[in-house]
Structure formats: structure tokens, C-alpha cells
Amino acid sequence: MPHFVPRVFSGMQPTGNLHLGNYLGAMLNWIAMQETHECIYCVVDMHAITVWQEPAELRKAIIDVTAAYLACGLDPKKSIIFNQSQVAEHAELAWILSCVARLGWLNRMTQFKEKAGKDKEAASVGLYIYPNLMAADILAYHATHVPVGEDQKQHLELARDIAIKFNNDYASAIDDGIFFPPPEPFITGPATRVMSLRDGTKKMSKSDPSDLSRLNLTDDADTIARKIRKAKTDPEALPSEAAGLKGRPEAENLVGIFAAFKGDSVDKILAQYGGGQFSSFKNDLADLAVAKLGPIGDETKRLRADPAYVESVLKDGSERARTIAAPIVRKAREIVGFIVS
């Protein structure tokens, strides 16, 4: 079996502001992995247009999300940071993988069902085959580890299935058995699924019509404190152990957020706050959130005001990304039998 260098790939969509779910579910691991792995972090603009985006707003969102990446602590000297559409290999490989993936596999994707809603006939074809593009994003770099939140698990399993099927289908054309390493999902921490602050059974998301449901990474201190104060809770006191959070989704969510910010376990947080009321816990959580998110918001705003710098990061990152992806996708074309001159 060939040896693949450990390599991280992940991405976020430039649609609206990044929020606490993106930060705790994925970004904290992205930042940490920069110290241990070769990392490639993408702003997935091609995924964004699977639903309608005003061109001028998309352009701005790409800059804004890149600014947020940098403000959170992604370092262009350590990691490759770029926007997907500047590396054509993603689209090229996605086509090949669309011919490997089976219709039945895509029919099982729950995120398509959620996003397409009732009128599936009116959804774009791109929204349907989006997981093939996501597989291409990862496989074009022979990435081995993919840090994401819980909601991306099914897409990653599909990416693994596509990699395995490609390796099997084309085994006779692959020298040492495996061409695409099946990528490993990396989904860890106390907040892999951050829930809405208004409803502990719904995922925190950009598309929730209520801004009170989420903390945006650019919210100011007053807004953060107000949203946490207004966050839904239940009438019971906080439990002293994690098991006591069962059946209490809002409490579980807030304690998970606290633990993720602190870098501590849920049990450790409950050892301190168990038996107490939500009010003092919420005050401390608000202080913690302001301390962590405030500087990120300030730095994001500063970088947004310098789009030329942000664009230069994307240009440089795209060139470095292409250097890795081009030979891999070229080889994939050869493997499937295309003439590559």
C-alpha cells in the first residue's frame, strides 16, 4: 500500500457571516491542526452558487470569510488559504467523480433533502451533486484528514465511498492499489453540533431567520451579551454531571459551548456550576464569549477594510494549491483512460 503524507483539507461556504457553530465545530480544530499537519483551507465559492447568490454579494462574502479565517488565527505562512474557483482541478475532478458516484448514494443525502425543501424539482442540479464536488475538493489533494462539524459526516462518508469505488473500478490502471486515500473525518470536541440559541433541537445556522438564534463572529460585545441573556433555557438548576443534561437540549448546548470556549470537559464545567441557576452561568458565559469573539470580530473588520491584502492571500494560496492538485488530477485523467498530452 502506498504511503500518503498526512494532509488536512477543509472548507466553509462564503454565504453570510461565519457563526459560533463554524467556529467551535470546525475552526478550533483547523487552528490546532496547523501546528501538527500540512493544512489546506478553502473558501468554497463553487459550493455557494448551488443556491442563488448575487454576484456582488458573493464577491464580498469571499473576502469577508477569508478575513474571518485570518482573524480566527489561520496563518497563510503555515497553511494554504484559497478560494475554490481559482483552482480548476476541483471542477475537473468533480466531473470524473460524478461518473463514479451512484445516483442511489446521492439520493440518501439528508442535507439535499433539507436544503431543497418541498419543491425538489426547482432545486439546482448543482445542489444535488454538491457532495461529488466536496469529494473532489478533498481527493484532489490526497487529503487524509478532514476536520468538520457533525453535520458534514454523511458527506464525508460519501467521499470515502467514492474514493474506494474509484480505487476498485480502476484497480488495473493503478500501480500500487490505492490512488485516492479514503479521507478520515475529524469530528471532535464538546461542540461538534452547536444548536440554535432559541431552540436546542435545531442546528445553529446562517439560514435561520432569527439573528438571536446564533452568535456571529462579527457581533459586538453588547450583542453577544444580549443574545446569551435571551438564550432559551429550562426552569431546572444546572446538573452536576454530564448525564444530567439528557433531555435538556438548551442546557446541554450552552454547557457544551462553555466547555468548548474554555477547552475543558463538560464534566469539569458542571463540577463548577452544577446546582446553580442559569443566570450566573449565563453571565460568565457572556464574559467568556466576549473575551474570545471580541478580538476576532475586531480583526475581521480591520481585514475587511483591506480587500487588496485579502485577495493577495487568496492568489498566493491558489497558486500553492494548484501545485499540489494539478499532478494528482492529471494522474486521475490518465487512470480513467483519457489521453493526456
Ligand code: TYM
Ligand atoms: P458549511 O459552510 O456549512 O460549514 C462550515 C463548517 O462549519 C461546521 N458547522 C457546524 N459545526 C457545529 N455546529 C454547527 N451548528 C455548525 N454549522 C456548521 C460544518 O460542519 C463545517 O465543518 N460542505 C461544507 C463545506 C465544504 C467542505 C469541503 C468541508 C466543501 N468542501 C471539503 C470539508 C471538506 C459546508 O457547507 O460547510
